[in-house]
Amino acid sequence: MRFTLALLIPSVLLTAVWTGSPCLAQFGDDIGNIPAAAKLGERTAQRWKVGMIVSAGKTPCQQLFGTLPIPTDWPEQTVTVVSEDISPSVAAVKYRILNDGVKQMLVTVPRLLPGETAQAIVIVEINRAVTLPPSSTDSLVKPKKLNRSLRQYLAASPYVEIRHKKIKKLAAELRDDELNDWKQIEKYYDYVRANVEFREGELKGALAALESGFGDCEELTSLFIAICRVNDVPARTVWVPGHCYPEFYLVDTEGEGHWYPCQAAGDRAFGEMPDPRPILQKGDNFKVPEKKKRQRYVAEFLKSVGGRPTVSFVREVLPVDG
DSSP states (O other), X not given: OOSOOOOXXXXXXXXXXXXXXXXXXXXXXXXXXXXXXXXXXXXXXXEEEEEEEEEOTTSOEEEEEEEEEEOOOBTTEEEEEEEEEEOTTOOEEEEEEETTTEEEEEEEEEEEOTTOEEEEEEEEEEEXXXXXXXXXXXXXXXXXXXXXXXXXXXXXXXXXXXTSHHHHHHHHXXXXXXXXXXXXXXXXXXXXXXXXXXXXXSOOOHHHHHHHSEEOHHHHHHHHHHHHHXXXXXXXXXXXXXEEEEEEEEEOTTSOEEEEEEESSSSOEESOBOOOOOOOEEOSOBOOTTOSSOBSSOOOEEEEESSOOEEEEEEEEEOTTO
């Protein structure tokens, strides 16, 4: 697993940042006893100390600007701020959401004198539930209409090359009209696990995994997502510390949509997720204003005018009672 672990949290007006929980309707605990909905199981609490520390060095720095991915609420996760430590030299903290999948903190420091340091550190408690499988899947189908937010999960992404002829050919070969949509997607899942050997290594993506027959969690996840998208099933990457896995989207007989996770690399888990690691972000095709190219994963970023500032990104797991 190669992506940068960035778990960075906001500091000012925290109630405005942490209220609300997107897409709550996908889980049975939130919408009642709907057989097609995934269920929430046992919860695990972790406390994280996270943030950034910037130092000016021997020369002054001006117009420092940093962006930090931050954890946020998901149907299977809640985030609560425990404490914060923000330097007076931090002039502004703002927030934005990219592609409905990642929240960022934007930090502005007008000036740092030689040897001066600024920091934005918070401690948060992340309460993550495992996801249990739905009790009924026979009536689940691919969505016929998608809103703008969901259409992005049918498009190509960095290292998810859905337009390549080899990916298209494989996706067509795996389609089986005799199977219902859930069983078809399970067939895609089992194919990837049976035909791509797990090996740690450099990022290659879906096409390279198909051609070489090996890859790590990013390759298995990317290939499964690519097959789903070619076959009109919305799918996306879920990023957790040191790992990633895919989830796919189907609708029930009432037209209600649900996301279902699966473990592409690791022990077999389809339509469920026993891994309680905190969710960092969801998605794999982010337009980040500070970057020219679309990003597979949103990492931290810092720029300044003059000087040579150094930055440390704090990511430390604490005891829950610490």
